[in-house]
Amino acid sequence: MDFAAAHDDVFAAVGVHPHDAKLLDDAGRARIRAWLGAPRVVAVGECGLDYHYMNSPREVQRAVFAEHVAWARQLDLPVSIHVRGDDPEAWEELLDIWLAEGRGDVDGVLHCYTGGLDFARRALDARLDVSFSGIVTFKTADELREVAAALPLDRILVETDCPLLAPVPHRGQRNEPAWVAGIGAKIAELRGAPVEEIARATTANARRVFRLPERAHA
């Protein structure tokens, strides 16, 4: 956050990851609410549900995610959402909370998407855009590639999830922002579209969702 405040082309989101949901206390809530008003803090998150490692109990994760969505609605900020791919219940509960707390008034992104096409379409209907990480280049990710090829171009983003999930051929290395280009190139290939078109669209989508200035730096 201090880094974002000091750099014109860096923006921050503030929130509690579902792994740490159980650590959120009233002092933490007050700090987050204050930070959400800091310069170049553009989103709430990442927050969400992760039933894979179960570092926090499910009911705590649900309550903390609901709080984050309520903050976003009150403060008129978009949300960056984490949901882990291997438990269908997590996805259904996430969408339920999103719809109940967001009341159709909040925009968001499903970051590092790993779900299926049907869920992605339901998410789009609920004002959630879908963001793809290096996973889309991984050998085993055929289903995800179908999603990346099928969703409307004006609703998809690309991201690093740095330091994790470096795209092929950098897999296993510390991820770098520059390598999102490889994710865009893969999506271009899947869609039979020019890379420039994917770059333009995903940049515009990120600017729209996070309400970033047209040019971050002169």
Ligand SMILES: [Zn+2]
């Ligand atoms: Zn995440």
